[in-house]
Amino acid sequence: MIQTIRGTRDILPEEIALWHRIEAVASEGFRRYGFREIRTPIIEKTELFSRGVGESSDIVNKEMYTFTDRAREDRAGESITLRPECTASVVRSYIQHRMYADHSPGELTKLYYIGPMFRRERPQAGRYRQFFQVGAEVLGDSDDPAIEAEVIEMLDWFLGELKITDTTLLINSVGDATTRGDYLVGLREAIEPDLESYCEDCHHRYATNALRVFDCKNEACRALISRLPTITESLDEASREHFAQFRAHLDARGIGYTVRPEMVRGLDYYTRTAFEIVANSGLGAQNTIVGGGRYDGLSETLGGPPTKGFGFAFGLDRLVMALPESEAASRRAAAAPEIFIVSLGDEARAHAALVARELRRAGIAVLLDFSERKMKKALALADKLHARHALIIGENETASRRYGLKNLAEGTQESLAIDEIIAKFA
Ligand code: AMP
16 A cells, blocks of 8 residues: 655545635735735755755755756756745745836835645654645835734734634844854854764754754753853844834734744744744644744845845644634534435436536535435435535425425424525525
């Protein structure tokens, strides 16, 4: 038997209603806040991520699915990567299509995406090698912290709408990439005496970008890391002011948060504001549902014009897990057929097909039974399929054009003509 690859999975029909619900709430939020959808390719040149996400990040260093595509005419081949995240792709697209070309000062390009990402991580509950993200990016010449607070307000609305309320917003500032130098020197000096006690990955981080040691999940390293100086303590003046304004904008919106100086986020492109939203219950170790931040300068790194950027991604897989059971149950129920047609006898079955077509054209979800079944068996099947109603069509009903609509939850039944049924479901 051929099965799914480790770290990947089928999202089965029983779960799909929950995915659709989250996608629908997200699309509605994006509409209200002025984001437009973009769909970028799942494969990109490897260089996009090695330059964009950064060589020192865990993602680029050890988690990318990269292969040489020999289809290129010159046969030398081209290094291609399954996208591990989508911000670099969106910024590439922004540059490639010159979306900034007719911008007025302060005008923003607001984009969102939904789709699969790929990282070769150790699979566990809530962590997959193919997972799905919904994300958004705000690009332009403005780095107003009010933009950041507005995006977080939108996320707050999403989560409230999905009834995911037991969460904490963690915020931090990782400073300005150009003035980070002094801090990094001090950080390396603080790590050095204990370097031997750090894990192998941290040795690599120490050598390439010492800030990345804060991403380490290793227990032994965590104890050492908790004593290191944080970047938040040594912010440059402008970054400090930016962070203060960001917090004031959150306060003005009544959005609560916790400042977490060790949270630097796993990607090299972040500058200044970084944030995460964690679920306080139900998700176990992989409880970060949203991650995001500011990435001024990413465009320049990718060969584009000077651009400010702010964005986030949330994990659909984890949001599905975080949905409260009552919300999940009502979404599954809403996806069930509204009417299961039970027809008794050949003539009634032929007529039932015409009734089904009319009901479906009126927008009602109808299932037609193609097998010959006794009434009791047919009703049991309707029940098993979670249909809310059975419509009973026998010889008499076919002749009178009035059908028996049975509410399966309540056990009540009434005799109705097609128009009356349609009016009932309108
Ligand atoms: P990141 O791009 O690493 O900032 O991740 C943003 C969000 O995507 C996280 O908060 C998770 O909800 C989700 N995510 C990241 N990696 C995985 C994974 N391997 N499996 C499932 N969800 C993930």
